Amino acid sequence: MDPFDLVIRHGTVATAGDVQRCDVGIRGGRVVALGEGLAKGKEEIDATGLLVLPGGVDAHCHFDQPTGDGSVMADDFTSGTRSAACGGTTTVIPFACQMKGQSLRAAVEDYHRRADGKAVIDYAFHLIVTDPTEQVIGQELPALIRDGYTSFKIYMTYDSLKLNDRQILEVLDVARREGAMVMIHAENSDCIAWLTDKLELAGKTAPKYHAAARPMVVEREATHRAIALAELADVPILIVHVSGAEAVEQIRWAQGRGMRIYAETCPQYLFLTADDLDQPGHEGSKCICSPPPRDKANQQVIWDGLQGGVFQVFSSDHAPFRFDGPDGKQVHGADAPFSKVPNGIPGVETRLPLLFSAGVGEGRITLEQFVALTSANPARLYGLYPRKGTIAVGSDADVALWDPQREVTISNALLHHNVDYTPYEGIRVTGWPVLTLSRGAVVQRDGTLTAQPGHGQFLPCDLPAPARPRTGRAGAV
Ligand code: DUC
Ligand code: ZN
Ligand code: ZN
Numbered sequence: 001m002d003p004f005d006l007v008i009r010h011g012t013v014a015t016a017g018d019v020q021r022c023d024v025g026i027r028g029g030r031v032v033a034l035g036e037g038l039a040k041g042k043e044e045i046d047a048t049g050l051l052v053l054p055g056g057v058d059a060h061c062h063f064d065q066p067t068g069d070g071s072v073m074a075d076d077f078t079s080g081t082r083s084a085a086c087g088g089t090t091t092v093i094p095f096a097c098q099m100k101g102q103s104l105r106a107a108v109e110d111y112h113r114r115a116d117g118k119a120v121i122d123y124a125f126h127l128i129v130t131d132p133t134e135q136v137i138g139q140e141l142p143a144l145i146r147d148g149y150t151s152f153k154i155y156m157t158y159d160s161l162k163l164n165d166r167q168i169l170e171v172l173d174v175a176r177r178e179g180a181m182v183m184i185h186a187e188n189s190d191c192i193a194w195l196t197d198k199l200e201l202a203g204k205t206a207p208k209y210h211a212a213a214r215p216m217v218v219e220r221e222a223t224h225r226a227i228a229l230a231e232l233a234d235v236p237i238l239i240v241h242v243s244g245a246e247a248v249e250q251i252r253w254a255q256g257r258g259m260r261i262y263a264e265t266c267p268q269y270l271f272l273t274a275d276d277l278d279q280p281g282h283e284g285s286k287c288i289c290s291p292p293p294r295d296k297a298n299q300q301v302i303w304d305g306l307q308g309g310v311f312q313v314f315s316s317d318h319a320p321f322r323f324d325g326p327d328g329k330q331v332h333g334a335d336a337p338f339s340k341v342p343n344g345i346p347g348v349e350t351r352l353p354l355l356f357s358a359g360v361g362e363g364r365i366t367l368e369q370f371v372a373l374t375s376a377n378p379a380r381l382y383g384l385y386p387r388k389g390t391i392a393v394g395s396d397a398d399v400a401l402w403d404p405q406r407e408v409t410i411s412n413a414l415l416h417h418n419v420d421y422t423p424y425e426g427i428r429v430t431g432w433p434v435l436t437l438s439r440g441a442v443v444q445r446d447g448t449l450t451a452q453p454g455h456g457q458f459l460p461c462d463l464p465a466p467a468r469p470r471t472g473r474a475g476a477v
Helices: 077-086 104-115 134-146 165-178 189-201 209-213 216-233 245-256 283-287 296-308 351-361 367-381
Strands: 004-009 012-014 019-021 023-027 030-035 041-046 051-054 056-058 089-092 095-097 126-128 151-155 181-185 237-239 261-265 399-409 428-438 441-445
Touching: 012 367, 051 367, 056 351, 056 367, 077 089, 077 428, 077 441, 089 399, 089 428, 095 104, 104 126, 104 134, 134 165, 151 165, 165 181, 165 216, 189 209, 189 216, 216 237, 216 245, 245 261, 245 296, 261 296, 296 367, 351 367, 351 399, 351 428
Parallel strands: 004 041, 012 051, 056 089, 095 126, 126 151, 151 181, 181 237, 237 261
Antiparallel strands: 004 023, 012 019, 023 030, 051 399, 399 428, 428 441
C-alpha cells in the first residue's frame, strides 16, 4: 500500500512559524508527513519553484445573506467559494444573520439551507446578533456556542442591525461566560444619520458623499466605546474592518494597556481611497463600503499596523453586489442617493494576491506574517486551529501552491465571482495561487475550478483560546 495519496515535492513550505524546504505527504485528506525524500505517493505534485502555503482562511465574507432592502447578494455558496478557492482560500466564515424578531436558531437553520451541498471549500458560520432578547441571551446563544458557533458579530450602526450600549454589554457578558469571540462593527450610528441628513438636505447625494457621511471620527468614537464596553465586561473583542489612523490609535492604546483587543483590516483600506468614490455618474458606488476607504496617509498607517502587530487578521469583507441590474448597487435607481446604495465590495479572490504582492513582494511584511494574517491567526481566533491555518502533521491538507513570480493584471474577466466588476481592476500583482487543495483534493488548477459543489463541509468551531478573558475576575459585579 502506498503510504501517501499525494506527495507535494520540492516546494518551499511556509507557515506562520517558519519557512523550510520539504515534501508534504497527504493521506485521507490530512497532512501525515513532512520531510525530505518522502516515499512515492499515488499521486505527486512537483512544486519546484513554488511556495506551499496553508490555504487562506477568509474570516469575514458575506455570501447569500438576506439584506432586507430589495438588494440580493450576487454570490451564493457556490460562486462565493469557487471564487475563494481560485484565490487560494480554503476556508470561509460567512455570517448567519438574525433578523430582528427572528430566533437565532432559525437564522442558523436558514443559513444552513443556503449552504448545504453548495460549497466547494469548507466553511464555518459566525452569527450576527441583532435582537438580543432574554431568550436569545439566556438560552439560544449559549446553546449555539456549545454547538460550534463560537463567534458572533454585532453592529453599532445600520438601523436593522445595530445594538445599543446596554445590549452590547449583555452580549459581551454571554461571550465572557461561554468563551465566544465577539466581532464588532464600530461606527457611531447617530453621527452617521445626522451627517447624512445634512448632506442630503444640501443636495449632496452622489456616491462620493458616502465617505463624508462616515468620517474617521465616527469610527474612532465607536472604536473607543467598544473598547470601553469590553473593558467593563472584562472580555476580549475583535474590531473588524478597521480603516485608518484614528481607530488604529484607539486599538494600539488599548493593546498597550494589556487589553485583549484584536483587530482586522481589509484590502480596501490598503488599495482604495475615498477618491475612488468620486467617479462620473453612479460609478463611484462600486466602491461604497463601510467604513469607507480613506486616503494615502491612512493606507500607510494600516500598513504600519500590519507590520507592527496591531492587526491580527486580514479579511476580504467580500460583500458582493452587481453594479448593473435591478437588485445590486442600483436597486433604488441609477440616481439613488448614497444612503440607499447597498454597502459592500467584492474581494474574496483578490485578498491574498493583493497582500502577497504589495506586502511580501514589496518587502513590507514577511512571508510568515502573510500566513499569520491570512490563515493561521483567523483559524486561531475563531476556533479552527490547527485543523485549519497551518501545514502540520494532523492538519487538514488545505494548501495553496503559489507561483511567487507569476505576474497578473487583475481584471474582472479573470475572476470567478458572480459580480460584474472588481474595484481592483488594472492593478498589477506579482504572485498568484496556481493550485488549491482542499482536504487533499485539487479544487483549483491554473484558474480552473476542479471541484464540485458539495465538496465543502460545514466546520463546527471550538471555543477560541484568544477569547478567554485575561483576568479571572467575574466582571465588575
Ligand atoms: N460593511 C459591512 O459592515 N458589511 C458588509 C459590507 C460593508 O461595507
Ligand atoms: Zn461590518
Ligand atoms: Zn462585513
